[in-house]
Amino acid sequence: DTGVSQNPRHKITKRGQNVTFRCDPISEHNRLYWYRQTLGQGPEFLTYFQNEAQLEKSRLLSDRFSAERPKGSFSTLEIQRTEQGDSAMYLCASSLDRSTTNEKLFFGSGTQLSVL
Amino acid sequence: RKEVEQDPGPFNVPEGATVAFNCTYSNSASQSFFWYRQDCRKEPKLLMSVYSSGNEDGRFTAQLNRASQYISLLIRDSKLSDSATYLCVVIPYTNAGKSTFGDGTTLTVKP
Numbered sequence: 764d765t766g767v768s769q770n771p772r773h774k775i776t777k778r779g780q781n782v783t784f785r786c787d788p789i790s791e792h793n794r795l796y797w798y799r800q801t802l803g804q805g806p807e808f809l810t811y812f813q814n815e816a817q818l819e820k821s822r823l824l825s826d827r828f829s830a831e832r833p834k835g836s837f838s839t840l841e842i843q844r845t846e847q848g849d850s851a852m853y854l855c856a857s858s859l860d861r862s863t864t865n866e867k868l869f870f871g872s873g874t875q876l877s878v879l
Numbered sequence: 880r881k882e883v884e885q886d887p888g889p890f891n892v893p894e895g896a897t898v899a900f901n902c903t904y905s906n907s908a909s910q911s912f913f914w915y916r917q918d919c920r921k922e923p924k925l926l927m928s929v930y931s932s933g934n935e936d937g938r939f940t941a942q943l944n945r946a947s948q949y950i951s952l953l954i955r956d957s958k959l960s961d962s963a964t965y966l967c968v969v970i971p972y973t974n975a976g977k978s979t980f981g982d983g984t985t986l987t988v989k990p
Binding site: 796798803804805806807808811854866867868869870871872 | 966978979
């Protein structure tokens, strides 16, 4: 399977615990994105990387959230001291950076986080 | 005001019907536009890009109206399998990292 892979598929945690999610993008894609989606809403942008550089972070991303892409391949998203409001589907997407043409996103299946 | 707004629906239509969705965007500098489809509990998948001159892919037609800042999606001869949520996506400028999604329009096609 050469699509975007996310692990785990589901995560249940207690409030206050830390969680980490992993995303493996399509291998030739140099852009990687994290989105969050709650029921009835569209995906909400969190952050994105071009290769290993984190180029943009949403102001909605509090300091409890951190993302890395250390070698420009896979990425991790960590949430510290989770809160019930963090419960959501966390989606990763990748794309091939094309400076002059439309940018198409390919999504993974997401990690569903439930904070109890 | 949200950057990208869609009528949430739901749109309930019989098989074979023609249905159209609109999406408005607030940033006049927006450059790229897409429609994604999302099935229940699944990830979004690209349906089609939207070009300035309008474009068609089988039963699906996308249009862009820059003057009024909206895009549309027309589905002809609806199939049961078209039932899904349709997400409008806008990229504010070429090579931007951030794609902004609308909250989606839900379509249910009934026999």
